[in-house]
Amino acid sequence: MTNYSALAKGGLTRIRPYQAGKPIEEVQRELGIKEVIKLASNENPFGMSPKALEAAKKSIEDGHFYPDSNGFYLKQKLFEKWEYDPNTITLGAGSNELINLLFQAFVGDDCNVVIPEYSFVVYSMEATVSGAMVKNIPLKNWVADLDAVYEAIDENTRVVAFANPSNPIGTAIETKALYEFLKKVPKSTLVVIDEAYNEFNADKDDYLDTASWMGEFENLVISRTFSKAYGLAGLRIGYMLTNPEIASLLNRLRAPFNVNLVALAAACAALDDEEHLKVVVENNTCERARYQAFCQKHNLFMIPSCANFVAIDFKEYDAQSIADKLLHRGIIVRPLLGYKLQDILRISIGTKEQNDKLFAALDDILTENK
Ligand SMILES: Cc1ncc(COP(=O)(O)O)c(C=O)c1O
Incomplete structure (x- = not known):
């Protein structure tokens, strides 16, 4: 068989395919969960204007x-x-x-x-x-x-x-x-x-x-x-x-x-x-502060964020297993293993209701894992 990889541009075989956040339908299909919240790809939780x-x-x-x-x-x-x-x-x-x-x-x-x-x-x-x-x-x-x-x-x-x-x-x-x-x-x-x-x-x-x-x-x-x-x-x-x-x-x-x-x-x-944009940005600023408070409560380090997501260091907890447990509760977040930041999960900031669900789920999981 022809080795097409050898014919491709030199650098192509050296890169890993881009890893996108898991789509909602995939989680619904694979885990049989109806209500899934995706906080993995830094999308806008309010949708477009x-x-x-x-x-x-x-x-x-x-x-x-x-x-x-x-x-x-x-x-x-x-x-x-x-x-x-x-x-x-x-x-x-x-x-x-x-x-x-x-x-x-x-x-x-x-x-x-x-x-x-x-x-x-x-x-x-x-x-x-x-x-x-x-x-x-x-x-x-x-x-x-x-x-x-x-x-x-x-x-x-x-x-x-x-x-x-x-x-x-x-x-x-x-x-x-x-x-x-x-x-x-x-x-x-x-x-x-x-x-x-x-x-x-x-x-x-x-x-x-x-x-x-x-x-x-x-x-x-x-x-x-x-x-x-x-x-x-x-x-x-x-x-x-x-x-x-x-x-x-x-x-x-x-x-x-x-x-x-x-x-x-x-x-x-x-x-x-502009009104829609204002709602989106204000929600983000307000909810980002709640993530900070949540991390303080659990003694977790949150990298200071200026974006619509937060990166949290789960230290002695196993970040991948936390991500898996969240997934089984219908919440998709993004482990940063691919970046060699294996203790860190990146979580896109959702609406207040979505974040409340994430905080409640994390509260449970972190208590279980203690
Ligand atoms: C820093 C940064 N730049 C660019 C992009 C690409 O965004 P898009 O192609 O959707 O405009 C992303 C997407 O996540 C990003 O995080």
């Missing part, structure tokens, strides 16, 4: 047409709302696709990529497939160590990638420190700030809007998504802000109709519904 849903439903009527390849109305909306220049925007089927495109366009086996430890797994997957060397930089108190990242940059560093807030651990780099970092980085190194969870972090007093730096740093790449705070994960839509030259390259590389028309319509309407 009713306005987005209405727009999505209506757009299906035009499903026999190809979508607008340039996403004119969405780019226009982003311009009206935040003055993002349409020439700096690339739209993607989720921000994951945009990260993929950026690496395809710029990263090859003659360069390296600098990534803080425990970053979103897709950066190292993309770098490895491209044949680039990955430099993983240890964190300082669970936050990216910008000095160490800067030290690791050399003339072959094509990309530095930060998720801010980060996934799977949820910490954020102070935006002021990022600004100072950007001033020092050579312009041939692209600095990706992946802001998938930005909306859950932007309520801080000292928060700076990174998009306002676009004119100042030509190597700045900002990636955003509608999957999290806007609740459109299943529709797959995100955008990337870059200088116009990079945007033009990415737009050449992407498939002409990479973003479907339902996603485009829903994203436009979602941006209009």
Whole structure:
């Protein structure tokens, strides 16, 4: 038989398939549980805005047409709302696709990529497939160590990638420190700030809007998504802000109709519904504090989160067995074994009712395991 793995690009066999959170139907089917709560993929527990849903439903009527390849109305909306220049925007089927495109366009086996430890797994997957060397930089108190990242940059560093807030651990780099970092980085190194969870972090007093730096740093790449705070994960839509030259390259590389028309319509309407976004973010902030209090009560360490999930260290308890027990009670959470954080579970923050159920289940399990 032909060895197709040997024919594939060098790096492909070195990456592990992406491990997504268990789907609700799978748990219902396999464990025979009717009511399942998924707190494993950092989705929006309130769903999308009713306005987005209405727009999505209506757009299906035009499903026999190809979508607008340039996403004119969405780019226009982003311009009206935040003055993002349409020439700096690339739209993607989720921000994951945009990260993929950026690496395809710029990263090859003659360069390296600098990534803080425990970053979103897709950066190292993309770098490895491209044949680039990955430099993983240890964190300082669970936050990216910008000095160490800067030290690791050399003339072959094509990309530095930060998720801010980060996934799977949820910490954020102070935006002021990022600004100072950007001033020092050579312009041939692209600095990706992946802001998938930005909306859950932007309520801080000292928060700076990174998009306002676009004119100042030509190597700045900002990636955003509608999957999290806007609740459109299943529709797959995100955008990337870059200088116009990079945007033009990415737009050449992407498939002409990479973003479907339902996603485009829903994203436009979602941006209009500021009230829904406010409810989502306020619930998250309030419930995140309850997770912190729960951990204090049980003497567990919760990594300080700026996102819509928390990472909790279950120390002497066996984190995997806690995840299994929660699953048998119909609650899906995410062990971080794949990140070599075997004592830690990542739990997406749900609605108050969902979190109450999780706290009650964990109370029982932790008492049993004592
Ligand atoms: C940090 C980060 N970036 C990007 C993504 C990709 O999101 P999407 O492709 O749904 O926009 C995720 C998804 O979990 C993420 O955690």
